Every structure is written in C-alpha cells, then in structure tokens.
Amino acid sequence: MFSTSIPAKNVVYNITPPASARSADPHARKLWSSLKDVCKLLGIAFGASVEHEPVQFQHMAVQTGQRVYTMGQPFDMLYVVRSGFLKTVVIDDGGSEQILNFPMKGNLLGIDGLHNKRYPSEAVALSTCDIVCVPFKQLAALGQQHPGLETAIYSILSQELMHEHSMLNTISSLSAEARVARFLVWLSNRYMKMGYSGTQFNLRMTRQEIGSYLGLTLETVSRALSGFKQMGLIEVNQRAIEIKDLYALQTLRRLPPAYGNPRRAVTKTLAR
Amino acid sequence: MFSTSIPAKNVVYNITPPASARSADPHARKLWSSLKDVCKLLGIAFGASVEHEPVQFQHMAVQTGQRVYTMGQPFDMLYVVRSGFLKTVVIDDGGSEQILNFPMKGNLLGIDGLHNKRYPSEAVALSTCDIVCVPFKQLAALGQQHPGLETAIYSILSQELMHEHSMLNTISSLSAEARVARFLVWLSNRYMKMGYSGTQFNLRMTRQEIGSYLGLTLETVSRALSGFKQMGLIEVNQRAIEIKDLYALQTLRRLPPAYGNPRRAVTKTLAR
C-alpha cells in the first residue's frame, strides 16, 4: 500500500480517443465543455445568462491508477467528473492511506485545496475517467457575473459538508455491519441517479478501500458482505453485487449472531 | 440526554446586557457589527471596499442550553460566534445525539443548511454566547459586490471540509486514547489562537459529549483522561485541564498498558 508515486502526467486530449461507454452520446468523447454543460453535470439549476456563456473548459483523460492531483500540489483547478470512478485519499505520516470519498459522475473534486492553496488530499482514478478541468479563478469570476452560480457553488459545498457529517455519524455510531450495509445503499442510490441499475453493479474498489472509508479492516468488510449474502439480502461474488433487499440493508443495525460469526447460539438482537 | 426541546426564543438585545468577559472590549457588549467586523472575526483578509461597507448585522444573545437554530427549521441565516461556546449536533431517528463540532469565537454556523434550505443540524449554546446574525441572501449579495469576499467564503467552507476530513481520519484510524489526546491538542490550539491559555483551560462539554464527538463512550473518554494524568501528561480535575506535555499528546498512538487498564504486565507499545 505504498504510494509508488506515479507522476500525474495526465493526457489532455489532442486526438480523438476511443469512444467511451456513454449511451446518450454516441459520438466520440468531447474535448471541451461549456459552463452550461458543467452546471448540468453538477446538477445546478442555471439561469439564462449561463446558457449563453461562451467559456469552454478543457477535458482530461485519466487512466486507472493515475492521479488527477496529488497532495501538496499547488491548488488552481477544480475538477468535475464526467465519467469514471475515483477515490480521494489522504496519506498520513505513517504512509497508510485513508479514503475520503469515492467520487463519480457529477462530483466536484479539489475544493478542499482552496484554503491553503494546496491540495490536502489526492484523487486517484479507479477506472478510466473523463474529467472537466475548471480553473478556480475563472469559476470565481463567473460566479461574480452570474448570481445564481455563486449560490449554487455554495450549495454544493454545503452538500459536501452534510455528506461528511453523515459519514461521521455513520462511523461513530453504527456497527460494522450497519456501516457496510449503508455503504451499499449509498452506492445503489448513486448508481440509480446516474441512470445505471441500482440493484446490480460492480464495486470499483477493493475491500481494503471500503474498509478504510468506513473505518474497518478488510476482513470485517468481507465478513459483513458474506453475512448479508447468507441472510439473503445480497448476492455477492468478488466485485459483483446484487442487492436483493434494499430496505433491510437501509434499516439494518447489526447482524443476527447466527450469521457470519458462528460462535454462540441466541442472544439479543437489539439496537446499540 | 433527551432533547427537552426548549423553544429557541433567543433574546435579541434591546437593553444593555451585563458586560461579558472580553478583555479587549471594556465597553458594554455590542449590538451590531459591520461587514468589516464580521470579516475580522472570521479571519478573512478583507479589501478596501469592504472597509466602508455600511451594512450592519444584528447580534443575538443565547443562553446556556438554548438553541441558535434547530433541525428542520428553514434556512435563512448564517451565524458567526463572537463569544461563548457551543455544540452542533444532529439528532438521529433513535433520539440520541451525535456531536458534529464545538464551535467557538470566529466560527461560522449554519452553512450546512443551504443545500436543502433547512438546517440539518442544530447549534446549542454551552455557555452564554454572543452571536452575529448574517442573513445568507445579504451575504451572497455582498459577495457579488466584493470579489475577495466571495473567495474568502469559499475558503472558509474549504477549511471546514478539511476539518471534517481530519475528523474522519481521526475517528477511523486512531485508538481511543489517541483520539482523546488529539482532541485536547485541538482545543489547546484553538484556545491559544483566541488569546487564552493553551495549557490551562476548562472543558465546556461533558465526557458524554466528547465521546460522541470522537465516537467513544463517556467511560472510555474518562479512562483516557485518567490515563494521561497517571502518565503525567496532563492534570485533570473534572472540567479543569492543564496540559503538561503537549508533544506527547500530539504524538501518542496508544496508552502503555500499565496505565488505566490494570490487567496485564508488559506488552509491545508499538504503533497500530
């Protein structure tokens, strides 16, 4: 788990890349996005003035394992995911990595770098990604011109903050199984919002990475998944997941002791 | 620990309140703050245009136990702490509260309400507080006029995000003792920045609340503090804390087994 420090020499398109898997867009992948495109991607309700804004933002192709930005690198860009899957991580002094999030389509990356003018974390692609590069200064200037845009950006940050809060809550008050269950529900919801199946999908990350995100070890994550499978809540085979009982996963507080940890017989199943 | 639901009928000053403990300000407490004052409080480097902005923001006095805003309440205001200590919490469906932060002088409250136009959390005073009320719409409008201000607000949000990240890291990868140790260091730093002693201070919150913040039980927090005391790292008597070895607290990974948990003799003291 050492950071082998692949330099982030990310390929900015200058040739037509092989067509990606976007069903709505049968053409070759785009090289540039307008402000309107970016707003759509971010889920921002934009006004008429944004509609005709001529600014164009460049795209960037990032291959699996490559970094969009690295810790300590000077901050100047924000990044919006157009397709693909990533992880954001911080590497602590001991060299081990802590996962902060798993950004995907429509997510904004890099804003945590603003305060100290350096990125305090890094974004690593878990698959080939298509990323829109938005120079922060340019965005700030646009925010000045389009009042709705400014508020929309605040709103995205507010949303991020809420998500972090819910993560804190999850990690500090839920059992290991409940954390894994909610993680699956969360992924399911996001896939659904993106237009993919919410019940069948592939995990893009390792058990180790899930564990880091949830404050658990990889073994605990694995056992939780096996437990859910035994209970009939999911089908799981390596990275392939099928959710069979979303409601049960949403409301699960802890695993009935018969599953996963074959040690004792009957005990209370009460909430913590 | 039930929320006895004191309605948030917070007293907006209309008489001169008893002078507070602000040493730099020997006069009676202020009733209004200018934009410049608010920027100073937030640690924002403001430009010349802000200097002469005539807008005034009203203050609010909040007594111990009262709420500045409550969960579900429509969002329209941000709040900046001028003096006093608070906790921000979310109440989960089971009725138990999860502490999100312990805001104090200079902190911004309520921004997490922007996204859904309702506060998803609540802010409760742990002491008498003097709070500046900043209508969000007004602030957004000012952001349009003063370019530096807009960026400064983004920067504050970025900082919040970083803090949440470090909390996630703390909770999900540190031992109970290390979490408590870092909590003390964090408090010490904040007190110092506010001009108070960084080595001697009173905790404004219960062990229960510290535990909730750190994802621990109150007993575990109590034991950690007792352990530090035994090791000579701190002096602790109820809420009164004296830090004697800040460096040790900063770098502590886990408690040598002899302290606090008198069970076995000698084991490895290595980092996790």
Add this chain to the structure above:
DNA sequence: CGGCACGTTGAGAAAATTCAACTCACGTGG
C-alpha cells in the same frame, strides 16, 4: 441536607482486529 447530574473506576461481555491459512481470478511467460 438531600437530590441530581456528572465523573470515575472496576469487571465482564461483546465487537472488531490481528494473524494465518486457504481460495479464486487473472495475466504472463515457458
């Protein structure tokens, strides 16, 4: 002088981690 909330301490129980062995999928090179 209670009553009460907060804090401390102990002992046992439960949850999660650690260590270890084994399996599985996949890619590479003989």
Add this chain to the structure above:
DNA sequence: CCACGTGAGTTGAATTTTCTCAACGTGCCG
C-alpha cells in the same frame, strides 16, 4: 495451453480494544 505468481477475497481462531453494566465519588443547587 497450462503452470505459476500475484493481488484480492474469504474464513477461522485467538487476541485486543472498547463497550456495557454497575457501583461509587463529587460538586452544585434548591
């Protein structure tokens, strides 16, 4: 084409950490 190596995932057993339950201090307020 298959053996082999490797990284990922699973499972078991022992150990450690943290929680739970319970008893007991302590300080404060009416």
